[in-house]
Amino acid sequence: GQQLNQSPQSMFIQEGEDVSMNCTSSSIFNTWLWYKQDPGEGPVLLIALYKAGELTSNGRLTAQFGITRKDSFLNISASIPSDVGIYFCAGPPSFSGSARQLTFGSGTQLTVLP
Amino acid sequence: DTGVSQDPRHKITKRGQNVTFRCDPISEHNRLYWYRQTLGQGPEFLTYFQNEAQLEKSRLLSDRFSAERPKGSFSTLEIQRTEQGDSAMYLCASSVGLEYNEQFFGPGTRLTVL
Numbered sequence: 001g002q003q004l005n006q007s008p009q010s011m012f013i014q015e016g017e018d019v020s021m022n023c024t025s026s027s028i029f030n031t032w033l034w035y036k037q038d039p040g041e042g043p044v045l046l047i048a049l050y051k052a053g054e055l056t057s058n059g060r061l062t063a064q065f066g067i068t069r070k071d072s073f074l075n076i077s078a079s080i081p082s083d084v085g086i087y088f089c090a091g092p093p094s095f096s097g098s099a100r101q102l103t104f105g106s107g108t109q110l111t112v113l114p
Numbered sequence: 115d116t117g118v119s120q121d122p123r124h125k126i127t128k129r130g131q132n133v134t135f136r137c138d139p140i141s142e143h144n145r146l147y148w149y150r151q152t153l154g155q156g157p158e159f160l161t162y163f164q165n166e167a168q169l170e171k172s173r174l175l176s177d178r179f180s181a182e183r184p185k186g187s188f189s190t191l192e193i194q195r196t197e198q199g200d201s202a203m204y205l206c207a208s209s210v211g212l213e214y215n216e217q218f219f220g221p222g223t224r225l226t227v228l
């Protein structure tokens with residue numbers, strides 16, 4: 001089963017608001033990846049994090065690799081309608097013995113209201 | 115700019131039939147992955163190729179599933195004697211052969227087993 005807990009499961013926000021979501025695990029992760037998925041499409045890579053404490057931005061998106069290596073955060077500033085979708089965290093947990101198998105969280109569904 | 119492509123995008127089949135999906139990775143990527151995603155969940159790892167070698171397989175990949183990457187370029191995923199529980203989105207991803215784990219996904223093949 002999946003080892004990543006994402007919260008919140010869903011969010012309804014007004015256009016222009018900032019958004020925060022997080023991902024936690026009981027296991028250590030060596031890499032954190034954040035993806036966005038639109039209905040009927042594959043996930044699109046947003047941000048990749050490789051070091052504990054790392055803070056990386058991609059436009060209005062900012063993600064952080066938690067110091068404990070068991071969590072990660074994604075922030076979206078000044079949300080716009082096209083931010084609607086499901087956001088997934090993913091990574092290869094250290095316990096898996098594989099650096100290639102990604103474990104995904106169950107996703108955060110974001111809805112942006114006009 | 116050609117990303118990962120998958121064919122077909124949708125497949126409807128009757129229980130007991132065999133189906134085959136194709137994935138064409140990004141041209142310079144030597145690693146290729148298959149994932150399965152059911153409704154409301156994140157993708158789950160199935161198998162991984164480095165060039166033509168199938169290096170890792172999940173326990174989710176039952177005997178009815180077989181994947182190939184004969185020339186180290188495109189890959190096929192075959193499901194024999196399909197069951198209703200096989201209904202899902204089948205996603206292919208690829209990555210370059212470096213230490214980083216950034217996997218880029220295709221649009222997926224939606225399988226419905228009646």
